[in-house]
Amino acid sequence: MNSEERLIWFKGEILPVTQAKVPVMSPMAQFGLNVFEGLRGYWDGQDIQIFRFHEHMNRLMESCRLVGITCPYSADDIAGFSRDVLSANKYRCDVALRTTVFVEGEGSWSSSEPVDMFIAPIAKQRNKLDEKTQNNACVSTWTRINDNTMPPRVKLGANYLNGRYAHLEAKRNGYDLPILLDCRGSVAEGAGACLFLRRGNHLITPDSNSSILESITRDTLITIARKMGIVVETRKVDRTELYVADELFFCGSAAEITPLTSIDKFPVGDGVPGTLTLKLHDAYLRAVDGREQGFNNWRMPVYNI
Numbered sequence: 001m002n003s004e005e006r007l008i009w010f011k012g013e014i015l016p017v018t019q020a021k022v023p024v025m026s027p028m029a030q031f032g033l034n035v036f037e038g039l040r041g042y043w044d045g046q047d048i049q050i051f052r053f054h055e056h057m058n059r060l061m062e063s064c065r066l067v068g069i070t071c072p073y074s075a076d077d078i079a080g081f082s083r084d085v086l087s088a089n090k091y092r093c094d095v096a097l098r099t100t101v102f103v104e105g106e107g108s109w110s111s112s113e114p115v116d117m118f119i120a121p122i123a124k125q126r127n128k129l130d131e132k133t134q135n136n137a138c139v140s141t142w143t144r145i146n147d148n149t150m151p152p153r154v155k156l157g158a159n160y161l162n163g164r165y166a167h168l169e170a171k172r173n174g175y176d177l178p179i180l181l182d183c184r185g186s187v188a189e190g191a192g193a194c195l196f197l198r199r200g201n202h203l204i205t206p207d208s209n210s211s212i213l214e215s216i217t218r219d220t221l222i223t224i225a226r227k228m229g230i231v232v233e234t235r236k237v238d239r240t241e242l243y244v245a246d247e248l249f250f251c252g253s254a255a256e257i258t259p260l261t262s263i264d265k266f267p268v269g270d271g272v273p274g275t276l277t278l279k280l281h282d283a284y285l286r287a288v289d290g291r292e293q294g295f296n297n298w299r300m301p302v303y304n305i
């Protein structure tokens with residue numbers, strides 16, 4: 001299917017993505033006044049399982065609350081619309097879904113209505129990793145937005161411009177991906193993903209007060225790792241800990257698990273994806289498509305309900 005034929009759910013209708021239009025003067029178009037979720041659905045051989053749908057909806061509703069807009073739909077409504085639009089596209093594969101609540105009309109940045117929503121699915125395979133995967137990261141000179149300026153806890157379209165500066169700088173300087181520090185100098189996260197490091201036997205991730213998005217994948221990996229008997233620390237992380245880490249990886253619904261093999265030209269471990277990283281990646285994929293039975297309440301079936 002080419003992208004022109006892709007169907008999206010837009011303001012109560014299912015229509016080709018090319019026909020979904022918002023006014024150029026809308027706060028969404030002008031100021032990035034939209035809150036959204038990036039979800040994944042994984043094909044288990046018989047059905048698509050949307051991963052941690054309810055946690056994504058909770059975060060979406062929190063984002064709406066914090067930017068002062070009222071989502072016109074409930075989480076149950078959105079579950080139904082998501083199923084409808086996946087069925088309309090006849091997807092029988094791994095997918096990504098972008099669910100976006102936006103302010104349209106012709107108001108300003110302070111307008112709170114009219115509010116509506118789209119749900120845009122796309123076929124997207126899970127990441128394949130092997131020992132040859134390479135990603136060179138840098139610590140950005142840009143600071144991560146913070147709770148008193150642009151709260152990173154809110155998944156707001158406009159927040160992504162902070163990550164954009166960092167990403168463009170990283171690319172200009174020959175790196176693949178940036179890591180941002182928070183306004184106190186502690187490690188925060190990537191431009192669109194959270195971060196884990198391994199030091200010795202401990203898996204460490206910046207705590208939820210380190211200017212991060214409260215990532216659902218981060219929570220998933222903390223749970224999976226603890227179940228595997230690994231000690232997980234959520235705490236402030238110093239920049240230099242990145243340079244002495246044995247393993248380093250990003251995580252997120254889109255990033256899944258993305259190993260970082262160098263940081264500011266220091267090789268991470270042996271300069272190849274670490275064994276714990278690969279093990280967690282495998283455990284993560286087994287949880288999302290149900291091969292690992294322990295996490296059944298994390299999956300929401302699309303077709304067989």
Ligand code: PMP
Pocket residue numbers: 038189190191192193194212213214215216217218251252253254
């Ligand atoms: N941080 C940022 C800035 C992100 O955009 C994302 C992706 N949504 C994440 C972290 C990871 O969040 P999640 O695991 O909930 O997808």
